[in-house]
Amino acid sequence: MAAAMPLALLVLLLLGPGGWCLAEPPRDSLREELVITPLPSGDVAATFQFRTRWDSELQREGVWINLGRSSVMSSQGSSAPLSTSSTPPTQSLPLPPSNPWVWPMTLTTTFCAMLCCRGRWSAPKTSPPGRSSCPVVPRASLISFHLLQAGLSVLLKADRLFHTSYHSQAVHIRPVCRNARCTSISWELRQTLSVVFDAFITGQGKKDWSLFRMFSRTLTEPCPLASESRVYVDITTYNQDNETLEVHPPPTTTYQDVILGTRKTYAIYDLLDTAMINNSRNLNIQLKWKRPPENEAPPVPFLHAQRYVSGYGLQKGELSTLLYNTHPYRAFPVLLLDTVPWYLRLYVHTLTITSKGKENKPSYIHYQPAQDRLQPHLLEMLIQLPANSVTKVSIQFERALLKWTEYTPDPNHGFYVSPSVLSALVPSMVAAKPVDWEESPLFNSLFPVSDGSNYFVRLYTEPLLVNLPTPDFSMPYNVICLTCTVVAVCYGSFYNLLTRTFHIEEPRTGGLAKRLANLIRRARGVPPL
C-alpha cells in the first residue's frame, strides 16, 4: 500500500509510573479482552487484546498518545495504518495470526524498541511490500515486560508469561471512521499478546487449568476506565456426543461464532458485571476435563506450510517451501510472498513448483530481482493447491561472499532469511454469517471472514538461518599481510624463472681497439668480430 509514506513517528519510552488503565485521557476509550482456548494437545492459548480508540485529529499537530509506560508521539501525522509484531512463528499451533498491513521499516525498528524486542533491521535487507505485505521481525528476543495494575493486565506477570511455549506481541495503529460518512477520523491502537501455556511444564501433565495456575494471579477488579472488559473461554466440545469439560464459575452467557471455518462456543465473563467479581473480590476461572482428551497429535489445519534450506556446503543451496492442503476435496489458491536477502543470489530459472509429482504452473508471478546492498529479492506467486496435496516450491541460490565489514559481529551464527508469507482464502466447513465488527468481540478482528464459505488465513513460515562463507576473523591482518607478502615475493621470481632463460654473457674484451676494428669491418661488409 503506502510504502513510500514519509512517516516520522517517534516512540519514546516514558519511565513514569502507572498502568495501562490509569493514565488515559478522558476522551479515549479502552476495550480489553482475554480469550482462552484449550488446545487439543492439552496446552492452553491465551490472547489478550487491548484496544484504545482515540478521538483526535493527528493530521496537523504533534500529539502524544499516552499509554502509561509507553508513549507514542506522532510529529507528522498520516492517515495510513501501521503495525508491527514480534512473533517467533511456530507452525504447529493453531493460533490467530497477527495480521498487520503496512510496513515502513524505520517504524518497525522504533516499535521494536517499544516492544523491547531485538530485531535486526536495516533498509537494504527488507523489501517494499508487494501484494501481500510481510511484517514480522525475524529474530526477536524479548528483554523485559512491565505492565500493571487493574483489569485484565493484572494477569500479565512476566515470569509466568515467559514460561510459555509460544508468545507473540503486536501493535497496530489504524484510522477508523467516526461516523458513517467518514468526515472525521479516530485513531485506534490495538495491542495484542498471545501466549500458549505448556501443559507439560505448568500443569505437570494435567490438562485442567485455572487462571491462578497459569498466571499465578486471579482477576480482582475491572479496569475503571475500560468501557468493555471481558474474558472469553472456548468451551467447544471436540467430541460431539456429550459434555467433556466443565468451567467454573458457570458462565452467565455464551457466545457462538464461526472461527476459522469451525463453529465455536465461548463462555463469556464480563468483569464490568458487578456480580461477577464476587465478595472475595476474586475471579478464578477454572476448567476441568470430565474426560480428558487423548494424547494425540493435534488436528491438522487445512493449510499449513514448512520451509527449510536444503543442500550442504557453503557454495550453493536451495530454499524449499512445502505447502500442505489437507482439505479432502477442495483446491484453493495461495498467494506466496518470499523476500530473500540479496546475499543469497537466487537462480530464478531453477524455480520449480510441483504438486503430486506434476509441475504446477502459477497463475501469477511477480519477481523483482535484488540489487546488491540495496534491495532484496521479491518473489510473489499465486499458486493453486490441489485438494489433499503437498506442493513443493523450491529455488536454488548461491551464497555471496560479503565484504569483510559487512559481516555481523556473530557471523558464524548465520544470517536470517525472513519467513515466507502465505495468504489464502481457505474453504470453511461451516458457513459463517457476516458480522458487525463494532458489536462482535474484539478477537473476531484477528480472523477476518471474507464471505460465508471461505475464511482468510495469513501464515508465516519459520525464519531460516543460512550460513554464508565466513572468513576466519580471529587474525585477518596477520593472514592478509602474510599471504600478500608471500604472493608478491614469490610470484615475480617464479614468473621470471618460468618465462625466461638465463645465459651467461661473456664479459666484453678488447674495448676501443675492437670497436674500431668492427667499424672498419662493417664498412667493408664483413661480419664483426
Place this chain on the structure above:
Amino acid sequence: MGLLSDPVRRRALARLVLRLNAPLCVLSYVAGIAWFLALVFPPLTQRTYMSENAMGSTMVEEQFAGGDRARAFARDFAAHRKKSGALPVAWLERTMRSVGLEVYTQSFSRKLPFPDETHERYMVSGTNVYGILRAPRAASTESLVLTVPCGSDSTNSQAVGLLLALAAHFRGQIYWAKDIVFLVTEHDLLGTEAWLEAYHDVNVTGMQSSPLQGRAGAIQAAVALELSSDVVTSLDVAVEGLNGQLPNLDLLNLFQTFCQKGGLLCTLQGKLQPEDWTSLDGPLQGLQTLLLMVLRQASGRPHGSHGLFLRYRVEALTLRGINSFRQYKYDLVAVGKALEGMFRKLNHLLERLHQSFFLYLLPGLSRFVSIGLYMPAVGFLLLVLGLKALELWMQLHEAGMGLEEPGGAPGPSVPLPPSQAMGLALYVLPVLGQHVATQHFPVAEAEAVVLTLLAIYAAGLALPHNTHRVVSTQAPDRGWMALKLVALIYLALQLGCIALTNFSLGFLLATTMVPTAALAKPHGPRTLYAALLVLTSPAATLLGSLFLWRELQEAPLSLAEGWQLFLAALAQGVLEHHTYGALLFPLLSLGLYPCWLLFWNVLFWK
C-alpha cells in the same frame, strides 16, 4: 629467489642437489618420520583448552535423576524389540509422545550394491523415529541432535532408554533456546544417512526415503550414544568421521570437561590417557593412541554415526559406554548427567562451533597437536619425491637436450593410459561384474567382488610386458627416466592433496610409498626392488595397517585372521563408498594404484 635467477649459483646448487641427492633424500625421509614420532612430546603436543566463550566460563548444574526411568524404558524397548524383531516403531512413537515430544517417523530403503556379509544385510528397509522438543525461547531456527543408532542385533537398548529419560527430563525445563531432536535410527549408519539426507533434502548415495514431516532448523551439534549395559566402567569417545573429517576440538573439550566434573573415566581409542607427560612413559603411551587415531582417520570410515553428520557441517561425536572388568562402575545417571551438561552448554552457543581447531591429532584426551605442527612431517616425506624428481629432471636435461626423438614416439607417455585404464577397471568392474562372476564361478556376490578386485589388482602387474612392444628402444635410459619423473610428480601431487584433507591417510601412504618410489629403477637388484614395491603397494599398506591396528589394540592377528580381515575390509571399503560416499576406494583405485603401476613399469623397463 635471486639464487635461482643467477645462473652461476644455480649451477652450483644443481651440482649440490645432484651429488648429494641420495643422502639428502635419506635425511629428509628420516626427518619426516622423526618429526612424526616427536609429535607426542610436550613442546609439540599442547594441552587442550576451551576456546568458545559461550561454553567456557558458564557453569551448569546437572539435575538429571532419571536412572530408574531410563532402565525401565530400556527394558520395555528391549522386550518390544525382541517381540517384533525390528525397531518397535509404534512403541517408540507412543513413548516419545507421552514424554511430550513432537514425533515423526521416516521410512527408508536401500539396496546395497552387493550383500554386506559383515552386517548380514542386502536389501535394507527400515524406519527412523525422531521426536522434536520445541524450544520455547526460539523459533525453531537452530537445533541439537541426540541420536542412538540401533543395529540389527539388540544392543544399544540402554542408550534408547537413556535417550527417552533425558527427553522426559529436558521437556520439563524451560531454558532451551535450541530445539532438540531425539533420533533413533534403524540399521545404524544407514538409517542415520537416510535421515540426514532427507533432513537436508539431498540424495548423495541413492537412498530411497520418505520426506521428513518435521524439521528444526539448522543443526548446530550432534551427539551419538552407544550403550549396551546398565552400568559402565568408562566412556569412550570417537571423533573420526567420514573421509577423516573431525569435529571442532571444542566439542571434545566439552565432553572432557564433563568427564572431569562428573569424575567419569573417559578414554580415547580405548586407551586411558597417560598422567605424566614429562617422563618417557607418557609420550610412549600417547604414541599408541596417536597411531590408533592415525590409522582410524586414514581408513576414512565413519567410526560411529556421528561421522555422517560432519559432511553437513554439524559438529558431532560418538560416546560409547564400555563395560569392562574394572571394579568401579557408573550407572546411567552419571552418563545422563554428562550428556545433560553437554547439551545445556551447547544450548548456550551463540554461533556455530568455530573457535577451536578443526584439524588436529590427539595423543590423549587432553592433549592435541595442531595442524601447523604436524604438517612438516608429511612435508619432509614429500620433499624426497621432489628431490628425486629434480635429480631426474637435471639428468634428463644434461643427457640430451638437443637430441630429439627420431621416431616421435616418446616412451614415458605410453604406460600412462593403460595404468589409468587398469585403475578405472578396478573401480568399476568388481561391482558391475559381480553377477557374471557368480554365474561362472561358485562364489557369492560379496566374495565375487573381493576376488575380482584382487584379480584386477594383480593383473595390473602384467602390464609392463604388454606395453613394451610399443615402446621404442632408441634411448632406453631417457625413457624410463622420463616416466619415473612423471610418476614422481604425479605421486607427490596426489599425496600432497590427500595430506591436506586427510593428514593421516597422506602420511601413511607417504611413509610406505615414498622410499620405494624413489628407489625404483630398471637396473640393480630388480627382484629386491620388485619385492619392496609389492610390499608397499596400496593394498599391502592396507594389510599392514590392519596388523598394526590389532597390534596396537593389544589383540594381535594371526596370518589367516589377518587375511580374512583384509578381505572383509576390501568389501567394506567398496560398500562404504557406495552407501556413505567414503572416498578411500576411488582414491586408491583411480589415483594411487595407477600411479603405483607407473613405478612398476619403471622397474620392468627394457
